[in-house]
Amino acid sequence: MPAFTEEELARIRADFPVLSRTVRDGRPLVYLDSGATSQKPWCVLEAEQEFYSTRNAAVHRGAHQLAEEATEAFEGARATVARFIGARPDEVVFTKNGTEAINLVAYAMSNAGAPGAIDGADPEVAARLRLGPGDEIVVTEMEHHANLVPWQELARRTGATLRWIGVTDDGHLEDPATVVGERTKVLAFTQVSNVLGTLNDVAPLVAAARAVGALTLVDACQSVPHLPVDVRAFGPDGVDCGPDFLAFTGHKVLGPSGIGVLWGRPELLAAMPPFITGGSMIELVHMERSTYAPPPQRFEAGVPMAAQAVGLATAVEYLTETGMERVHQHDTELTAYCLEQLGERPWVKVIGPRDPTRRVGAVAFTVEGIHPHDVGQVLDDRGIAVRTGHHCAWPLHRRLGIPASTRASFSVYTTRADIDAFVEALDTVPGVFGLSA
Amino acid sequence: MDLYGELILDHAKRPQHAGLRDPFDAEVHHVNPTCGDEVTLRVAVEDGVVTDVSYEAQGCSISIASTSVLAEEAIGHPVEQALETFLAMRRMLTSKGADEGDPEQIGDGVAFAGVSRYPSRVKCALLGWTAFTDALARSGEDISVVSETAPSRP
Numbered sequence: 001m002p003a004f005t006e007e008e009l010a011r012i013r014a015d016f017p018v019l020s021r022t023v024r025d026g027r028p029l030v031y032l033d034s035g036a037t038s039q040k041p042w043c044v045l046e047a048e049q050e051f052y053s054t055r056n057a058a059v060h061r062g063a064h065q066l067a068e069e070a071t072e073a074f075e076g077a078r079a080t081v082a083r084f085i086g087a088r089p090d091e092v093v094f095t096k097n098g099t100e101a102i103n104l105v106a107y108a109m110s111n112a113g114a115p116g117a118i119d120g121a122d123p124e125v126a127a128r129l130r131l132g133p134g135d136e137i138v139v140t141e142m143e144h145h146a147n148l149v150p151w152q153e154l155a156r157r158t159g160a161t162l163r164w165i166g167v168t169d170d171g172h173l174e175d176p177a178t179v180v181g182e183r184t185k186v187l188a189f190t191q192v193s194n195v196l197g198t199l200n201d202v203a204p205l206v207a208a209a210r211a212v213g214a215l216t217l218v219d220a221c222q223s224v225p226h227l228p229v230d231v232r233a234f235g236p237d238g239v240d241c242g243p244d245f246l247a248f249t250g251h252k253v254l255g256p257s258g259i260g261v262l263w264g265r266p267e268l269l270a271a272m273p274p275f276i277t278g279g280s281m282i283e284l285v286h287m288e289r290s291t292y293a294p295p296p297q298r299f300e301a302g303v304p305m306a307a308q309a310v311g312l313a314t315a316v317e318y319l320t321e322t323g324m325e326r327v328h329q330h331d332t333e334l335t336a337y338c339l340e341q342l343g344e345r346p347w348v349k350v351i352g353p354r355d356p357t358r359r360v361g362a363v364a365f366t367v368e369g370i371h372p373h374d375v376g377q378v379l380d381d382r383g384i385a386v387r388t389g390h391h392c393a394w395p396l397h398r399r400l401g402i403p404a405s406t407r408a409s410f411s412v413y414t415t416r417a418d419i420d421a422f423v424e425a426l427d428t429v430p431g432v433f434g435l436s437a
Numbered sequence: 438m439d440l441y442g443e444l445i446l447d448h449a450k451r452p453q454h455a456g457l458r459d460p461f462d463a464e465v466h467h468v469n470p471t472c473g474d475e476v477t478l479r480v481a482v483e484d485g486v487v488t489d490v491s492y493e494a495q496g497c498s499i500s501i502a503s504t505s506v507l508a509e510e511a512i513g514h515p516v517e518q519a520l521e522t523f524l525a526m527r528r529m530l531t532s533k534g535a536d537e538g539d540p541e542q543i544g545d546g547v548a549f550a551g552v553s554r555y556p557s558r559v560k561c562a563l564l565g566w567t568a569f570t571d572a573l574a575r576s577g578e579d580i581s582v583v584s585e586t587a588p589s590r591p
Contacts (some may be wrong), residue, residue: 373472373497373561377440389472397473403495404473432441433498434450 003330012322013413015041027383030421035194035362035409036387037251038225040315044255047314051307058303060280074306077313078296081261084316085246086230091269093262093296094309098221098249099146101262102188104299105217105245106150108272109186110157121271128185128215129271133159136183138176138214140200141167141399142193145392147219151188160185167399171196171352176208184214191229192222195393195407196352197335197359199223202234203241215268216243224248225411226331226361228324231263244268250308254412255315259308262299269295276301319412327412332356334410334419338363341423347430351400362409364391367426370433372406378432379406382425440555441498444548448502453509458491462576467568469560474500476565480572487511487519490569497561499552504565506545511569516578522546523566523583530559 004012013019016039023029031039051073057066059074075089082092095101112118112129121129131137137151141164155162161183166174171193180187187209192199202218209216223229235241245268250259264272274281274292278301283291292298319327336356342348342365350365367375376388387407390397397404408422430436457464461479468475474496481489490508494501507526511519526546529538534554538547552562574580 371497373474373499373558374441377497377555377558381440394473403475434446 002333003326009413009415013415015043015318016413017042017045019413023383023385024381030382030384030418032408032410032414032418032422033385033387034225034411034414035222035252035391035407037257038254038411039413040254040256040311041318043318044311044315048256048307048311051310056307059306060297061303070306074304074309077306077309080313081309081316082263084320085224085261085263086232087263088266090294090296091231091263091266093264093269093299094304095247095260095262095299096258096305097251097260098219098247099150099260101247101249101260102147102217102219103150104262104275105247105264105272106154107275110154111273111275112271113158114273117273118271122267125267125271128213129268131158131160131185134183135160135185136163136181137161138163138165138179138184138187138209140165140173140189142171142173142196142198142393142396143188143190144194144219144221145394146221147188147190147217148395151186165189167196167396169400170354171198172358173198173200173205176205180208180212180214182212184209184212186215186217188217188219190219190222192220192226192360193352193393193396194222194362195364195391195396195405197362197364198353199227199358199360202243203236203239206234206241206243215245217245217247218243220246220248221252222361225253225319227328250312250315253312253315254318255312256308259305259312261312264295266295269299272298274298274301278302280304322412328360330412330414331361331410334414334416335359335361335363337416338408338410338419338422341419345423345426347435348426351402351405362407364405364407366402366405367429369435370429372404374433375406375426375429378429379422379425382421382428384422384425386422440551440558442548442551444545445498445502448505448545448548449498452494452501452505454490454512455493455505455508456491457493458489461489461491463572465568465572465575467564467571469496469500469564471560472497474561474564476500476504476568478504478565478568478572480569480576482516482573482576482578485517486515487513487573492565492568494565496564499549499558500561500564503546503549503562504568506543506548507565507569510544510546516573517582520570520573520580520582523570526566527563529553530562 055069057070079089082089206216231242232240246263251257281301347368353359372388461481464479466477476494478492525542529536537550540547
């Protein structure tokens with residue numbers, strides 16, 4: 001039985017106003033770019049408007065009623081988002097986006113090396129956060145630039161060495177054991193590749209890092225929108241084989257832009273020095289020096305994005321009500337159908353795993369003899385929105401020996417009819433360029 | 438679709454003057470970071486005349502074809518005239534469909550008039566041309582006319 005009946009799917013689609021618009025001379029929009037950003041349901045738009053029109057005030061400041069209500073809404077949103085990923089509220093830091101969440105950890109680690117930065121911290125935890133020459137930072141070859149460049153920069157600032165786990169021809173990670181070792185201080189990897197769709201098994205990667213005392217960060221930007229994620233239950237039977245940090249962004253999970261999430265183990269967050277400093281994140285301020293608030297406030301300098309937090313909380317509640325198990329099943333069905341359809345076309349080369357249960361959210365491919373931009377252009381002319389280019393994963397494309405690719409990506413509102421329209425338009429592509437399909 | 442006319446497809450399939458050649462006065466490497474298209478381009482100038490434009494390009498049909506047209510339009514022409522052609526091409530590409538282009542001035546460049554209706558593709562069509570003006574500057578030519586009349590950025 002499919003995850004959603006046609007009636008259920010129609011109801012879901014009716015929740016997303018943008019899906020009813022037309023593009024390019026009256027063609028219905030077929031939105032297959034949810035991996036770049038998802039569309040937003042009415043309830044999220046309304047939640048933001050409701051906050052601004054009834055409770056807007058600067059959070060964590062002021063003694064007036066509006067300020068209290070705004071603070072309550074913001075902290076309530078934090079609790080909802082925390083529950084969505086199996087975390088405690090004080091372990092959840094709101095950031096600008098997923099990229100900033102990753103940078104927060106990378107900068108906290110290099111700041112930890114500054115004299116006096118974490119003098120009060122547990123020495124054992126402090127030692128895990130500090131790194132320098134001889135230490136190694138490990139990432140993978142399938143990372144989005146957001147989970148690669150911050151680590152390159154951390155290596156440059158600290159003198160540590162950046163290493164990476166390679167990618168096989170069929171889009172899986174190579175054995176981490178050849179790279180993760182005694183020198184490894186941090187292992188950062190994506191749970192789901194934004195290009196290959198590959199679903200990496202978090203538990204064994206975390207175990208490999210833990211065995212050598214290294215910290216782990218999971219980029220969950222492409223997993224949280226599509227499958228249930230519980231930060232402490234990555235292992236079999238709910239065993240806590242979870243990472244030390246997990247980052248995701250709001251705008252890919254039906255929420256607003258301008259908000260992201262960093263989850264961290266409380267003992268680590270408690271020891272970490274701040275990344276961005278200023279108001280809101282302090283404890284005491286003197287002209288010479290300051291002390292800082294406990295997490296999560298320590299990492300949320302400035303007036304926070306309260307309306308966006310409320311919007312994100314509404315988005316994850318929408319997904320929870322829809323049921324993340326069903327959302328995942330729906331995604332697997334779409335992936336399987338898309339792989340099957342593209343598989344019937346010998347001139348299309350899908351990248352990433354062939355098994356739909358080992359991938360999530362997206363199918364990227366190349367068309368023989370035609371540049372992805374040109375593929376995307378022809379699709380766009382028929383109202384079909386896909387992503388073309390290197391999808392912020394340039395090294396991965398280099399590894400696969402292709403300059404770029406075309407990617408169709410899904411969300412809860414995507415239908416088989418969307419994929420039918422997409423492949424029908426795709427069939428016209430070779431003809432446009434004088435090639436035979 | 439009408440964006441991909443015969444001229445563009447012909448140039449994309451058989452790019453004119455492609456390949457890197459000697460002698461040259463300057464070589465540049467330009468990239469479109471949003472999509473990864475790349476071009477390495479060389480110019481040779483003698484007595485104020487563009488004697489050669491040679492290149493290695495990797496990218497979509499629009500960027501390859503546009504670089505091919507550039508080579509065709511620039512080689513054998515005075516630098517000043519080549520820059521005028523560039524300006525006319527850029528005017529057309531950034532006109533959002535208002536400027537159809539003058540075949541007298543930009544030759545096969547008129548085939549790219551449709552690109553101006555797709556703002557995300559204008560950069561593709563200009564990649565080779567921008568590399569060309571950069572290469573001219575690096576070979577010591579005066580290209581101030583290009584920046585003086587650059588369209589204002591929002």
